[in-house]
Amino acid sequence: MDNQFRKFLDLYLEAWRSSSINRMRDLISKDYKAREIRDGNIIDFGFEESINGWEQGFLFAEENNAKWELKKVSIIPLRTDEIMVIISATMTLKGKSINSAHLFFQTFRKESFGKWKLIRSHIEAGISLDNLRNIQFT
Template sequence: MPATDTLLKEFEHFFQHYQDVWNGCNAEEMNAFLSKEIAIRWAGPEANISDWGYEEAKMGWEQAYQQYEGRQPKWHFKVLHITPATENEVIATFWVTFEIEGKLLDVVKLFIQRFRKEQNDWTLIREYCEHLHADSFISN
């Protein structure tokens, strides 16, 4: 099996775990995936742009999970594409929709995330997110 096939198989297994942890609402576990050098850019629907690093990302997970505590949050992932970027890095592109207390919210996010495998662990090194309203969501 070529090295890229092995890398992708390992990543796909990891990425399912990553989604499960995301839905587990444990900020400490989510923050463990973050590289100390992470670079994040989020673009909002009104052309608002936010850039974050490691500390802001950690705080973001903590605040998000606190905000939704007790409200049964669930994130739904639709993977669009996963591709190797280097011999130890993978880029994942996916949609995320979100529900609280069983009700789907009018928010859709498009993520492009780059992960690096170091030793046996995957680390999120870069993230770009576009925030859309559900009425503009294109599912294909």
């Protein structure tokens, strides 16, 4: 596994945990494409919609003094310049975990000058934590 990628992934997860929209914006490709599945409905979106979504999520976390709980499920090299990371994401509100999570299947690509960027996501939203209890996290 690319050591540079591991450092990038740590930066990415720290930007998420700290609700830093400016850092997150720098880590996502302008060509980003995503699909979210929520309650059986499919929503496709790109970079701008993604940034708006991150802003809303980060604002909610800050206003509610929530803490992000992020767990790496798997890291899968796809090609020499692409790696998929599966991340389980939920929040803790007032010291209690909410009862659902999202699974993010996120693909990162090494761009020019060796910089990694998030290029694609598939998001399964609103999964019961009971359904994720048997997952082996890395």
